[in-house]
Amino acid sequence: MQDVKEFREQMQPAILEGKHDFATVSDKIGDITLKRKTPFHWFVGFAIAFLITQVLLMTITYLVLTGVGIWGNNQPVGWAFDIINFVWWIGIGHAGTLISAILLLLNQKWRTSINRFAEAMTLFAVACAGLFPLLHTGRPWLAYWLLPYPNTMGMWPQFRSPLMWDVFAVSTYATVSLLFWYVGLIPDFATLRDRAKSKVFKIIYGVLSWGWRGSARHWHRYEIAYLLLAGLSTPLVLSVHSIVSFDFSVSQLPGWHATIFPPYFVAGAIFAGFAMVLILSIPLRHWYNLKDFVTMTHLDYMGKIMLATGLIVCYGYAMEAFFGWYSAAQYEYFMIRNRIWEGPYWWSYWLLILCNGISIQLLWFKRFRQSEFWLFTISVIVSIGMWLERFVIIVTSLHRDFLPSSWAMYSPTIFDWSMFIGTIGFFFALFYLFVRFVPIISIFEVRTLLPEAHVHGHHQDFEEIVNEVEIEKIDKP
Amino acid sequence: MSYKAPEELKNFQRIALGVGGIGTLALLIGGLISPEMREQALRSWLLGFVFWGGISIGSLGILLLQYLTGGAWGVIIRRIVEASSRTLTLVAVMFIPILLGASTIYEWTHPEKADETLKRILDHRAPYLNLPAWIARAVIYFGLWFLMVYLLNKWSKQMDETGDWKLLKKASQFSGPAMVFFVLLVSFASIDWVMTLDPHFYSTIWGFLFAAGWGLASYAFTIAVLAWLSTREPMNQVIGRRHFHDLGKLLLAFVMVWAYFNFSQFLIIWSGNLPEETFWYLERMEGGWGIIGVILIVFHFAFPFVVLLSRDVKRNARWLASIAIFIIVMRFVDLYYIIGPSPRVTLHGAKLSFSESISWMDFVGPLAVGGLWLWYFFGELQKRPLVPVNDPFLESAIEHGKSH
Numbered sequence: 001m002q003d004v005k006e007f008r009e010q011m012q013p014a015i016l017e018g019k020h021d022f023a024t025v026s027d028k029i030g031d032i033t034l035k036r037k038t039p040f041h042w043f044v045g046f047a048i049a050f051l052i053t054q055v056l057l058m059t060i061t062y063l064v065l066t067g068v069g070i071w072g073n074n075q076p077v078g079w080a081f082d083i084i085n086f087v088w089w090i091g092i093g094h095a096g097t098l099i100s101a102i103l104l105l106l107n108q109k110w111r112t113s114i115n116r117f118a119e120a121m122t123l124f125a126v127a128c129a130g131l132f133p134l135l136h137t138g139r140p141w142l143a144y145w146l147l148p149y150p151n152t153m154g155m156w157p158q159f160r161s162p163l164m165w166d167v168f169a170v171s172t173y174a175t176v177s178l179l180f181w182y183v184g185l186i187p188d189f190a191t192l193r194d195r196a197k198s199k200v201f202k203i204i205y206g207v208l209s210w211g212w213r214g215s216a217r218h219w220h221r222y223e224i225a226y227l228l229l230a231g232l233s234t235p236l237v238l239s240v241h242s243i244v245s246f247d248f249s250v251s252q253l254p255g256w257h258a259t260i261f262p263p264y265f266v267a268g269a270i271f272a273g274f275a276m277v278l279i280l281s282i283p284l285r286h287w288y289n290l291k292d293f294v295t296m297t298h299l300d301y302m303g304k305i306m307l308a309t310g311l312i313v314c315y316g317y318a319m320e321a322f323f324g325w326y327s328a329a330q331y332e333y334f335m336i337r338n339r340i341w342e343g344p345y346w347w348s349y350w351l352l353i354l355c356n357g358i359s360i361q362l363l364w365f366k367r368f369r370q371s372e373f374w375l376f377t378i379s380v381i382v383s384i385g386m387w388l389e390r391f392v393i394i395v396t397s398l399h400r401d402f403l404p405s406s407w408a409m410y411s412p413t414i415f416d417w418s419m420f421i422g423t424i425g426f427f428f429a430l431f432y433l434f435v436r437f438v439p440i441i442s443i444f445e446v447r448t449l450l451p452e453a454h455v456h457g458h459h460q461d462f463e464e465i466v467n468e469v470e471i472e473k474i475d476k477p
Numbered sequence: 478m479s480y481k482a483p484e485e486l487k488n489f490q491r492i493a494l495g496v497g498g499i500g501t502l503a504l505l506i507g508g509l510i511s512p513e514m515r516e517q518a519l520r521s522w523l524l525g526f527v528f529w530g531g532i533s534i535g536s537l538g539i540l541l542l543q544y545l546t547g548g549a550w551g552v553i554i555r556r557i558v559e560a561s562s563r564t565l566t567l568v569a570v571m572f573i574p575i576l577l578g579a580s581t582i583y584e585w586t587h588p589e590k591a592d593e594t595l596k597r598i599l600d601h602r603a604p605y606l607n608l609p610a611w612i613a614r615a616v617i618y619f620g621l622w623f624l625m626v627y628l629l630n631k632w633s634k635q636m637d638e639t640g641d642w643k644l645l646k647k648a649s650q651f652s653g654p655a656m657v658f659f660v661l662l663v664s665f666a667s668i669d670w671v672m673t674l675d676p677h678f679y680s681t682i683w684g685f686l687f688a689a690g691w692g693l694a695s696y697a698f699t700i701a702v703l704a705w706l707s708t709r710e711p712m713n714q715v716i717g718r719r720h721f722h723d724l725g726k727l728l729l730a731f732v733m734v735w736a737y738f739n740f741s742q743f744l745i746i747w748s749g750n751l752p753e754e755t756f757w758y759l760e761r762m763e764g765g766w767g768i769i770g771v772i773l774i775v776f777h778f779a780f781p782f783v784v785l786l787s788r789d790v791k792r793n794a795r796w797l798a799s800i801a802i803f804i805i806v807m808r809f810v811d812l813y814y815i816i817g818p819s820p821r822v823t824l825h826g827a828k829l830s831f832s833e834s835i836s837w838m839d840f841v842g843p844l845a846v847g848g849l850w851l852w853y854f855f856g857e858l859q860k861r862p863l864v865p866v867n868d869p870f871l872e873s874a875i876e877h878g879k880s881h
Contacts, residue, residue, distance in 0.1 A: 007642045007869050011547070011649075105726075160748075238737060250748035257749045260681035262741040311657055319664070319681045327679050328601040329753055364653070 015110040016449045018292035025450070029443045030195055032288050038436060041287065046432040052425020059418045060135065068138050070415045076401040077394075077410040082136045084390040085420050087244055088272070089129035089427075090170065091265075091386065093177070094237055095273025096122030100180060101233035110301055112445040113293040117284065118277050119181040120438070124430040125276070126174045128423040133166070135419075162246035169243040173236050180229045186212050187222070187444045238262075241269040248393065254335035255397030258323070264316030271309035271356075272386035274302050275379040280431065282376045284440065293441050296370055303369035306382065310360040313389070317357070331402065338400055344409065345396045352392050355385025480862035483709040490855045497848025500841050507838055513823050514838075519578040521842025524816050526575060527671060528694070528809055528843050529850040530568040531687070534666075535695030536561030537626055538659055538688065544629075544645075544652035549874035550723045553716065555865050557699045557706075559633060560857040562626045567853045569619050571846060575670070576615065579608060584826050585676040595676060595826070606676075611669055618666045625655050633865060640867040663688045674819035676826075678757045682742050689738050693731040694808040697801035700724050702858075704798030712863055717878025718792040725791025728801065732785065736778040760818050765831030769814050777807040809843060 020028075063070055073080045096118040103111035134140045146167045148157050157164045189209035196202045212218060245265035248256035278299065285294040324336025339349055359381045362368040369375065395410050434440070508518030536558040543551025543558070580586040585606050588599040599606065629648055636644040664684025672683050680686075704721070706712040746754045761770055781804055790796045817834055820826045828834075864871060 008873075011646065011869075242737075242741065246744070246748075249745045252749050252751060257745065257751070258681045259683075259742040259745045260685070261745065263682070263685055263738065315660065315664075315684075316681075318661075319684065323679055323681045326602060326605065327753070328598040 013295075013297045015113070015295060015297055016292065016446070017295050020292065020450060022447050022450065025446050026191055026195070026443050028290075028292070029439050029441045029446070030192060032435075033192060033437060033439055034196055034201070039287065042432065042436060046429065046436075049425050049428035049432055052422060053429045054425075055418050056422025056426050059415055059422055060131075063135060063415065063419070064140065068136060070413060071419075072410060072412045072416050074408055074410065076406050076408060077398045079394055079398065080410055081412050081416040081420060082132045083247070084387065084394055085423065086129050086132040087390045088387050089125045089132075089423065090173075090244060091241060091269035091272045092276045092383075093122040093125040093129070093173070093273065094241060094266070094269035095277050096120075096125075097173075097177060097233050097237045098270055098273070099277070100184070101230040102237060104227075104230045105234060109449060110298055112449060113441050114277065114281060114298055114302075115445070116181075116184065116438075116442045117280060117434070117440045119177065119184070120431065120434045120440075121273075121276060121280060122177050123174070123181060124427050124434075126170065126177065127430070128427050130170060130174070131423060132419075133163075162243060162250055165243045166247060169236075169240045173240045176229065176233055176236060180226075180233055183222070183225055183229060184442060184445075185438065186210060187214065188439045188442060190214065191443050192439065237270075238266055241266045244269075253397055254324075254329075254331040255320075255339065255393065258320055260316050260319050264313060264319075267309045267312035267316070268386060268389060271306060271313055272383060274306045274309070275382040275386070278302055278306070278375050278379040279383065282372050284435070288435075288440070290441065293446055299372065299375055300366070300369045303363045303375055303378075306379075307360055307363040310356060310363075310382065314357045317353070335397060335400070339392065339396045343396060343400065345392070345399070348388055348392050348396065352385055352388040355381045355388060359385070480711050480715075480864050480866060482859040482863055483706070485709070486855045486859055490852050493848045493851035493855065495848070497845055497850070497852055500845025500848055503841050504838060504845055507841075513821075515578075516581050516821060516823050517836050517838050518842070519574065519582050520816065521836065521838035522571075522574055522846065523582060523670070523842075524812060524839060525843035525846030526568070526571055527816070528812050529846045530571070531691035531808075531812075532695040532698050532850070533561055533564045533568045534622065534663060535691035535693075536699065537565070537622060537629075538656075538663070538692050539696055539699065540629055541625070541652040541656045541659055544649045545656060547649075547870070548723075549870070549877040550720065550727065552865065552868055552870050552874035553720050553878070554699050554703060554724070555633070555868075556861060556863050557702050557858065558695070559630055559861070560854055561695060561698070563630060563857045564850055564853050565619070565622055565626050567850060569623075571849070572615065572619070576612060579611065581822060583673060583676075584820055584822050585673055587822065590825055591676075592826075599676065606673060614665065614669055618662050621658060621662055625659065634861065636865060636867050637862065642867070642869045645868060645870075660684070660688055663691065671815060674816060675757065676820075677753065680742055680746070680754065680757075682738055686735075686738050686742065689731065689735045690808060690811065693728075693735050694805055696728060696731055697804040697808070700728060700801040701798045701805070704794040704801070706863065707794050715864060715875050715878070716794075717875075717880075718794075719880055720878035721794050721797050722788070722792045725785060725797050728797075728804075729782065729785040729791075732778060732781050732804065736782070739773075760828065761814060763831075765835075766814065766818055769810060773807065773811055773814060777804070777811055781807075813839065 068082075071081065073082070096115075099111050099118045100115045100122075104115075134143050137143055137146075145155060146157060146164070148159075157167075186209055189205045190212035193202055193205035193209050196205055242262040242265065245261040249258055249261035251257055281294050281302075282299070285291050321336055321340065324332050327333065337343075340346060359378055362374060362378060368378070399410055400407055504518045504522060508515045540555070540558045540562055543555060575582075584591075585599055585602075586608055588596060588603070591599055604610075628651060632644040632648050635641065661684075664687070667687035668683055671687070672678060672680070700721075703712070703716065703724070707716040743758060746758055749755070760766065781800055784790055784800055790800065817839070818828060818831075820828050868874075
């Protein structure tokens with residue numbers, strides 16, 4: 001019979017590999033930013049991403065000079081790539097928030113080595129997402145009209161519209177995510193400040209770390225702030241994408257008006273987000289030799305989360321199809337038939353099922369979850385699938401209006417594509433800069449995973465640490 | 478240590494059986510008076526069945542969930558949810574009256590009496606919504622749930638006897654795919670048994686509403702039982718404040734998920750304002766039903782939500798159990814709110830007003846089913862040690878509860 005210890009390890013594998021102590025952790029992560037020569041592939045990657053960003057800038061320039069007519073949107077497909085891409089990007093961000101906030105509150109230790117770059121991913125994805133509705137207004141310099149402020153025009157936003165809720169949801173999301181990310185970075189910036197050799201970097205990281213000295217009082221305040229921010233971020237994981245789903249579901253359009261939408265959208269967001277975290281983490285751990293911190297266990301867990309959320313998404317497809325028929329409502333039933341096999345976009349539906357439904361079934365098997373190649377491939381397929389999902393929901397529901405005389409086909413123009421691909425370039429350009437100038441893994445949090453950090457002989461959660469510091473404060477005033 | 482259940486459970490069993498027996502008898506007699514009363518008696522039985530059967534089925538879901546996630550909380554509550562899941566045998570027996578009386582309570586079983594609109598809808602749905610198919614599906618639901626309950630309980634017992642830890646791995650691996658089927662079965666069972674009471678209504682989130690509702694009820698029930706056990710030998714040696722803290726956190730999450738699903742359904746239907754769906758809420762926003770709706774918002778969500786935010790409440794077994802029992806009562810109110818206003822077969826699909834539809838049977842029904850259910854549950858709970866004695870994580874799970 002197996003040794004009980006061995007069995008426990010098998011059931012709960014280690015999330016930190018190799019031999020490390022406080023110093024080697026700081027070295028290994030901090031040196032990427034401070035000491036090591038910037039690798040050649042960084043320049044190549046950044047150059048490509050930066051070039052694609054220029055495509056975005058050119059598209060935006062032409063768009064602003066000409067108007068949204070350069071896009072393929074028409075009647076009745078009044079929403080197309082703009083909102084597809086908006087929802088796609090904003091969904092991707094959700095994994096970062098889930099990892100940083102919910103997994104923290106659930107006391108999941110494995111999050112510590114992936115939360116930093118996942119949160120950065122969130123911020124950059126939200127930045128890309130925000131561009132689309134902003135530019136779809138046609139006059140982005142008047143976008144502040146979306147906000148309720150007293151003005152002489154007698155204008156007031158329509159608070160019953162979920163598009164209005166989006167303005168608040170997304171801006172809150174961006175703000176809280178930024179704060180959470182930055183607060184998490186302060187102790188690490190201080191570490192970089194102390195280790196930097198060049199004066200310029202010393203000053204820059206010094207300013208960024210706000211005079212952090214790591215005193216007990218600093219840590220006490222810090223941990224309370226971090227826990228509060230985690231609490232604030234947690235509802236955002238659900239609320240933001242629920243509100244995005246309301247953009248569609250509170251309408252009366254068949255294919256949009258479904259009560260399953262909020263949870264199904266949230267699951268889809270986390271699904272797409274974890275696919276992107278995997279797409280980023282697999283190359284990162286190779287290029288920067290971080291396999292001790294981002295272990296196969298991490299990848300395995302992420303694969304499992306992808307499988308679980310992907311199955312919820314598939315449940316959504318199943319329920320939509322079943323109730324499309326069950327409803328016995330003329331338009332509902334037409335819509336679902338049209339979407340699945342009778343309409344001209346049937347191929348997009350089946351491609352979607354292939355990407356989001358079939359491909360993830362491989363993740364049931366440990367063999368695939370333990371293979372970087374397969375995880376990466378499936379993640380790319382899922383990213384495409386989640387984009388297709390929004391295409392299917394938006395375009396196939398709109399292109400068959402209630403009256404056949406209003407029917408039309410939709411096809412994207414070159415500017416739809418250049419704008420979308422441009423944001424991908426922009427996203428990666430930002431990510432390359434992040435990798436170069438900011439510690440990509442939380443140094444101080446990984447230190448807490450080390451055995452020497454466990455003076456109490458068991459893993460502590462944040463709440464406990466806060467409590468203890470409080471008790472110490474009372475004991476020794 | 479033997480981890481044997483306290484002897485007092487035998488007394489509980491006797492009381493429960495008495496209540497269940499008398500209640501069932503009362504329903505039987507009441508049901509003989511008139512066709513209207515027969516329909517009412519069966520509806521009340523259905524209410525009890527959906528409520529208590531939901532705890533059996535929900536407990537199976539939690540059993541699967543804790544095998545999937547791992548963690549101390551799962552080890553500590555495993556024997557309670559296992560016992561609840563084994564009551565499925567009784568629940569299947571208690572389904573027989575509903576099976577036999579389906580045409581007494583489900584309007585869709587009489588398409589020949591339907592008006593033109595409903596006739597068209599029922600004709601369209603006929604391949605799914607016909608009595609033989611409905612019965613066949615019920616057999617499938619129970620069959621697959623039985624299989625899951627049987628296997629998980631068998632492995633758990635084997636682990637007690639042989640100490641073979643590999644069975645834990647087996648159970649965990651089984652729980653993944655089982656969970657997928659479980660959620661699908663819950664969805665379609667709740668559609669078949671509850672949603673079709675109103676033959677017009679449909680909502681795509683219905684399955685999730687019941688997965689969350691049944692999960693919440695069984696989880697709250699488990700906490701209440703655990704809190705009681707923790708005041709007696711042997712579980713007072715096992716359970717610590719930290720366990721209740723963890724359980725309380727998940728209870729809060731369940732409450733929020735329930736509210737989130739319900740709010741989603743309400744907002745989407747209210748905003749869409751389409752006649753084929755919105756009638757469902759319009760009926761439930763009028764008069765007495767409207768008051769129950771407000772009660773649900775305040776006491777099924779807001780109150781437990783605020784109370785469970787407190788760390789002290791979560792760590793105190795007595796307080797946590799009180800709020801858990803309160804939630805169980807609100808689960809009954811919620812199911813009453815869903816089932817109560819639905820149309821009556823004896824009135825050819827017409828609905829009763831709030832005051833007319835209140836019946837003593839709606840209280841006796843859940844008591845009758847509940848008495849029998851609890852009698853069976855306490856019996857099952859005594860059959861095995863109260864913790865999985867050979868679980869390799871038992872020691873660390875107990876240790877976890879003792880930390881602060």
